[in-house]
Amino acid sequence: MTETKARIAILGASGYTGAELVRLLARHPRVSIVALTADRKAGQSMAEVFPQFAPLTLPPLVTIDEVDWTGVDLAFCALPHGTTQQVIKRTLDANPQLKIVDLSADFRLRDPGAYEEWYGHAHQALELQQEAVYGIVELYREDVRKARLVANPGCxxxxxxxxxxxxxxxxxxxxxxxxxxxxxxxxxxxxxxxxxxxxxxxxxxxxxxxxxxxxxxxxxxxxxxxxxxxxxxxxxxxxxxxxxxxxxxxxxxxxxxxxxxxxxxxxxxxxxxxxxxxxxxxxxxxxxxxxxxxxxxxxxxxxxxxxxxxxxxxxxxxxLVKGASGQAVQNMNVMLSYPETLGLEQIALFP
CATH class of the missing domain: 3.30.360.10 (Dihydrodipicolinate Reductase; domain 2)
Structure with missing residues (x-):
């Protein structure tokens, strides 16, 4: 019997962490990439931005507003710091069952005062900050397992x-x-x-x-x-x-x-x-x-x-892996009740 695959969106796929997510997820046996977004690169194919993906069949790059969220199970947000809070708030308001792994710094700090001190502006989604889980699986595995929103830590x-x-x-x-x-x-x-x-x-x-x-x-x-x-x-x-x-x-x-x-x-x-x-x-x-x-x-x-x-x-x-996209996939695996190592078994590339 074919196992059901989770439908995955990657917001900010034209950056390094977005590309690394595509690299890791393209061979993940339990997911299907259904949406890829970019800002300046919208309208292009992923292969035009990153030629190494030319052999793969991937969705075209679109703006966030063009994403069809129907049936999307989990989204990775690889957007610049300071831009993600409103995007995630708007997305979750419209799709409350969606799970999100955010690779920016926007939900990492539990104390809104500390966020304002370090980032120079008030937090724009305080109610979501209260539910965000800091996503180092080795320390917070059970919290990640139950989370709707995981803040992927910095590298x-x-x-x-x-x-x-x-x-x-x-x-x-x-x-x-x-x-x-x-x-x-x-x-x-x-x-x-x-x-x-x-x-x-x-x-x-x-x-x-x-x-x-x-x-x-x-x-x-x-x-x-x-x-x-x-x-x-x-x-x-x-x-x-x-x-x-x-x-x-x-x-x-x-x-x-x-x-x-x-x-x-x-x-x-x-x-x-x-x-x-x-x-x-x-x-x-x-x-x-x-x-x-x-x-x-x-x-x-x-x-x-x-x-x-x-x-x-x-x-x-x-x-780019344990410090960003690989850890994000590890968080995804735990959130979706997949084996934690799935899609992440790569040994280091040497030399």
Whole structure:
């Protein structure tokens, strides 16, 4: 008997995360892509925008207003930050049974005051914000399973939350001293043409940006504080490095009394022992970003510092997969009661 396929819409399919969703979903055995939207690219085919999709039969790119929502089961919103709240509110008002995974930052912060502080304007869909679930499945699986609206976390934050939250919850580290030094590939800045992202502006060098003010910091504040049961204010600095995709986070922590690097490693290894998409390396081994490229994996390494009481935790993900579209598909699988790994079994592409 042929299994019924969920009908999927992708809003914002002409960007990097939209294209990654198409790549992952095109071979997913339980879904059918029925609508693809773009703004400036409306009227074109997906193959005209991304030639790698030429062999596939896909819907044409249309505007959001042209989507026929009849029978659509779930929509991915890969729209720019600040534009999604009204779109989702309008869409759910007309289609209350629709499930949504939002890849923007518009529903990630539970506190409307924090959202206004970090994004510079009041939240436009407060009633939906109250029901939105923060979509790190490894931490909120049962909430995601029951959700209508899932806020897909940021790429930096996914990479930094997965290794740190279990350590805070276990009391293995001092939450008052957490330093996250993270690097991102250029796709993390999106596909829009920007002078600062030209090849000659990016290659042969690296630089910090958003120093002391990057908006992903708010997600770290939120999740670390929730794990600790009190306010936690980590230090976070992002850097742009000349590679197309990947996040690499080196995280410095102070351990709780009586806990050493082996104890930190044991907490993480035990916490993620049964998780399909988080792999904790043996103590002392250091992950590389190429270990996860193109996959939905997060690799974590733990190393002891030369100073007793300090430990270095290193975490890496592909910013377009586990940091965005792959995690979104993982959320979809849980929301639709599919096997969580379905369509996400890819091993990293190497070399």
């Amino acid at each position: 930096y934050t996914t990479t930094a939350i997965l290794p740190v939250v279990p350590l805070i919850e276990a009391g293995a580290i001092d939450p008052s001293v957490i330093v996250v030094d993270a690097k991102s590939g250029v796709t993390g800045a999106g596909r829009s043409a920007k002078e600062s992202l030209l090849y000659t502006e990016v290659t042969d060098g690296m630089h910090a940006y958003g120093v002391g003010s990057h908006r992903h910091t708010a997600e770290l504040d939120q999740e670390y504080s929730k794990a600790a049961g009190r306010s936690v204010v980590p230090s976070f600095t992002p850097h742009l490095i000349p590679m197309s995709r990947g996040i690499y986070a080196t995280i410095y922590v102070n351990t709780a009394p009586g806990v050493d690097a082996a104890g930190v490693h044991r907490v993480l290894a035990d916490f993620y022992a049964s998780e399909a998409f988080v792999h904790v390396l043996p103590l002392g081994q250091v992950p590389q970003s190429r270990f996860v490229k193109g996959s939905n994996m997060c690799f974590i390494g733990v190393a002891k510092d030369r100073v007793p009481g300090r430990v270095i935790v290193i975490s890496t993900t592909d910013n």
